[in-house]
Amino acid sequence: MIRFLVLRTAGIIGVLLAVTAATYVIFYVFPADPARMACGKPCTPESLAQAREFLGVDQPLWVQYLEFLKGLVAGRTFGEGGGAIACAAPCLGYSVQHHQSVTTLIAQTFPVTVSIAAGAAVLWLLTGVAAGTVSALRRGRLPDRAVMTMAMVGVSMPSYLVGLLAILFFGFTLDVVPVGSYVPLTENPVDWAFHLITPWCVLALLNAAIYARLTRSQLLETLGEDFVRTARAKGLRERTVVVRHALRTALVPVVTVFGLDLGALLGGAVITERVFSMYGLGALLIDAVGHTDLPVITGVTILAAAFVVVANLVVDLAYRALDPRV
């Protein structure tokens, strides 16, 4: 187990290094010059050179990358003398557009994204697994067909479309939920949940479809296996057979997909936040793209990659806990 953890952690660090390097090369080799946007208007050659030096983009690419890595581990300072700005570890860069370190920007927007994602994820995992189980146990009958038709529709619906329809119907026509604002959890937990209920339900509805399909096919396969027949032959109650024996095995791939989806949630947040007008990581990224704010773009991208990689590790650990064969 320890060997496994050490190996996997080393692998993760390797993958993350590769991802950061690739991100760095792709975004800094392109003609979009972060110093040009930092230099402001009017941009004289002197102030451009100053901005270059301040951001460190006057140095060769590999030096920049090493500086970036150093900043990530130990922090770094931008500029010298009176105008210097310290950026504590983990430093992802400095956004001239916002006059703040990328780490601070991410820390400010992160709670919004996590609030949306976490609530939705809990909701869709529960509903998806429940619907899939019902569907599998009533195979071919009305509940099964209803769930599977819903799932097919849900899989094909783009989240922003459902989101917009939900805002239109529940937000404007019925006027029962607030539209497009975010209340921090620490400020008022009830208001926090109330403002998030629409995005949660929309995301959960769509993702639950995928989980229902997956749970159903896995459970059907597992119910046909020998160990389930053995459990039944031992005279266990059907409930125990399904929940303790079959479902536990059937859920292993579901957990895999769940982990990967959680890792990829940052990507989906871009769209959700646009639809529900909330300023999280996704909105920060779109904003940065509009202003060619490269440090923010690379920072968010690297963070998103880190999420995927860590989610992969968590999935592997969950595998070991769930599946007695591994």
Added chain:
Amino acid sequence: MAVLDPHHLQATTGAWRQLRGDRWALMGAALVAGFVLLAALAPLLTALSHTDPYTYDIEALDTAGVPTGMFGGVSGAHWLGVEPQTGRDLFAILAYGARTSLLVGLGATTVSVAVGTVVGIVAGYTGGFADVLLSRFTDLMLAFPSLIFMIALGAIVPSSFPKPLFIVLVIGAFGWPSVARVVRGLTLTLRTRDFVLAARAIGAPTSRILRAEIWPNLASSVTVLATMAVPGAITAEAALSFLGIGVTPPTPSWGRTIANAVSWIQVDPWYLLAPGAALFLLTLGFNMLGDGLRDAYDPRVSGSRG
């Protein structure tokens, strides 16, 4: 020739028979065919109503820029109503938008399936170091948060680079790893099958084995993978256009129209309906067809509908 292998032929006709009896798959195929026709005949259909997706028609709007008349300005000239603010014909935007969606969707799928198949076959058939290297690279690509990367790349791509081609390439570039994974797994098992071993034993060149023994046995799975990849590519294009980094205006795109509809949702909700329904139905069509194909070609998978 493996193509004439009786088992293979039988499997194919059996799959066709099952597919023809699958109501869902047929409905999906009909939806897809309908949108392909709409896209192909777009100039002809819009000529019938004397519209195009670019001409402004202020006459169809009131002073606030909201379409006059029922259902977002539906009339004999504007079959699906008009766009608020500009009065451009929604049916024309929808029909030409179908071209964008299908071209990007099919183009990106071609890229991802071609690259994925080649990488998968090479990794699975050669094995050894090449396999380790390619598989690691595939894993690494899967770790890239694709949408975020596409958005970020969209910010820095030079404006002289044709945007539709960029979208096709970028969606294709992030779609191939999952194809490569499946193809590699299939190739690994095919490699040890008797007919491949026999071909190797009589000294057939590798290129011939790949072409005549491996590929014909992969073709049906690759077809299924491709069909199932199309809806993802179509939604990805719509999502990018929704976020304002897809195909550049005035080229019609359903995603951009949906994004525009956001600010009009209270005064003109009909504006959202047409592009939203179109995107949903096209995606649904490909998903149903893909599901049906998978059930027909791979009887081991019990399918989603039992």
